[in-house]
Amino acid sequence: MTDYAAKDVPMTAQARVKTTRNYATDLAARGEPMVFAMGGSLAIGLLMIIGILGLIAWFGFTTFWPQHIVQVTSKDGKVIAGEVFRSESFKPADAQLAAVPAESRAKIEEDLGYAERTLYRVGNYDLYGEDFQWRNEYDVAATEMPADMTFIERQEWGPFVGRITALSLNGVVTQNPTLDAVNAAVSEGQARREAILDLKTDEIGRISTEMEELRLEVKSAALDYGATDQRTLDKTAEVAEKTKALEAQFAEKTTTLQSLQAEDAKYTMTLADIGGQTKEQELSSIVRLYQPNQMSLFEKLGIYFGRWGEFIFSEPREANTEGGVWPAIVGTLAMTVLLSLLVAPFGVMTALYLREYAKQGRLVSFVRICVNNLAGVPSIVYGVFGLGFFCYVLGGTIDQLFFPEKLPSPTFGTGGVLWAALTLALLTVPVVIVATEEALASVPRSMREGSLACGASKWQTIRWIVLPRALPGIMTGLILAMARGAGEVAPLMLVGVVKLAPELPLDLSWPFIHLDRSFMHLGFHIYDVGFQSRNAEAGRPMVFVTTLLLIAIILAMNATAISVRSRLKRRFAGSQF
């Protein structure tokens, strides 16, 4: 053995004997002591998720199912009819109890003073001034389900529960019409309603838009040339002429509209509630009607899916508590897509600089900490910032530069889908930066070295080797950002979400996506329907349905992104041996 290996002194036998160990198994090393706690935490987490999803799915999926109409006769002779909405136990006050007949009171006392009561959705808001009525169980004399009770959904005033006693078609009155005859008349009425709406929004709306544009032309000419310039005066004259023509058209259309409406008013039916009160209802204002107590399962399914279709594809009515959420779906999707388009390049480029170009040191660490902390700032703070900076400063400047003729009414200087997307991009960019940085860091050094050794520049290496390899990780960040962005509501209320948007941010008129428009959002819709509407009780089922839809949309978007990511990942999977 040569000298340079002599440092390795062999272990002596004695040294080996001295290190005796206790060979008995320690109690803590037997089995897996902590696995109980870990499994337990997982189980609790799963339970919570399943609980939330289960609750939402149950309420969401059952809301649109056509319920039976129950006719309840109280002991004092009052009769109501309606859907069973919910039941609960309650403790009647002593004074109330005193009025209860003896045998019922005995039963209540047996149940420790609790009695049952049921909330019925009686509808007929225009007649009763309320949609719901409670009935205590001990007050009820009889319940039955008459076959001819009809549930009538209307454009206004909520549903009507009762019977159709007469149909009046342009003066021709039929007493006790058949359901088929009513349905036929109703679909005709709906066609009339469509025609009136088309005339109102498309034609008359177009004329007003054109007149507004003309007015703006004059204003912008005045801004460009000065109010007394000849060109402005010419323009004014020209516009006045055109406006006159338009006004004539407008008057003509308005007359047509009025005659259509007058015609429409001649087609009505007479409804009678359970107590005999009658109501004359225009046929065009009926959404759908059915007699749930004598419907087959198949017919009920038809109503069920018809309601889902209406919910998804139509506009809201009745202060959002009825009708559909199509504008909110479009708004949510448009905002989320825009958000992703904004946040992806911004976040990825920032992370590239931080990880690949910046000199790693104290300053970069500090920046990184700041970025991480940004993710923890309450989202409403971003909303305030978005309103103050994007809407007022940026938007105000844009308005002054490009849309001066519309001032003082703002174009970009108020909430809009672009500002909302930018605000949320700012809110979610830390997520993308952190995920991208991690993805970049996980690209093996050997790959970069291989590329550089081939004579590639740093940017070529990043472009062709690092970024493709990091793409799945970047996608993960984007998915998280998108999910967070789509579910955020608080900041949106400040920067562009409205209760009811007149126009969609996406439509068929140039330039198809209207970045300046305010929009509706499912998250805000939930809040609005649940807590801001005339009748919280009536809005509650819609809260669950809308929540279900929001979850489904976010899930669908995530699933798409995840499938793209896994396809990317598969490209990079391979043997290492």
Added chain:
Amino acid sequence: MSAAASSPAETPAARQVDEYGYEPTFYHVKEGEKGPNLTIEDFSLWYGQSRALWNINLGAQKGMVTSLIGPSGCGKSTLLRSLNRMNDLVDGVKTSGQVALDGMPIFGPAVDVIALRKRMGMVFQKPNPFPMSIAENVTYPLKVDGVTDKTMLAEAVENGLKGAALWDEVKDRLKDSALGLSGGQQQRLCIARAIAGNPEVLLMDEPCSALDPIATMKIEDLIDELKGTYTILIVTHNMQQAARCSDNTAFMYLGRLIEYGETDTIFTNPKLKRTEDYVTGRFG
């Protein structure tokens, strides 16, 4: 210019040892007709505080194969990676001394590192194929140069893969991901990539450590074929391989160049005791 390239064969007479107990490098280099291509002059390297290379003087002869041998951790990879300035990427690396390629210094602020790397192909110790198709891997150096001509690319793929003895195995799956290849295939792919760039110098860091004997033989054949046109530096732990395919062998130990000279002499009649101990397998 130090003794590195031009010193004639010495005899191991009474030699001065330095403060750490190391004699100066013993040279008996077999010189090529064209002289040294890559000259390393008094080169030292530090990883932060710890010194990995000590005053290396070595001239790789043009068109000849130089093998680097030595026990694990002696600095072979470090030396090789210094030649195409791969160590620039490691934080805290400091160097002193100089390396010259065809008389042109490679360390210095005015050096175009990218141009330098294009003149030197490198095969790494661990295979590092890129996450793209087999063909794209081979043509990567051409892509870097902006070559888009289809026939040129196809030719480069075929030549590279044939050169690396991989063509027959992958010719039907050139569009498949390179990451689906076995480790040995991946290494040959990296060799194909290195020669596809048509470099002057080929730096190979244990190119055969993951290969079976047949593939190893093919690589050695390839080295035989390439020598003459390319200057090749190859790190290997396989003495037979060094003996078979190199003209000169450098023996390194703990960051020092101990003996550098004709391969036959190193393996049959080493001049220094340390070299003899290593090549006869008495330690290492």
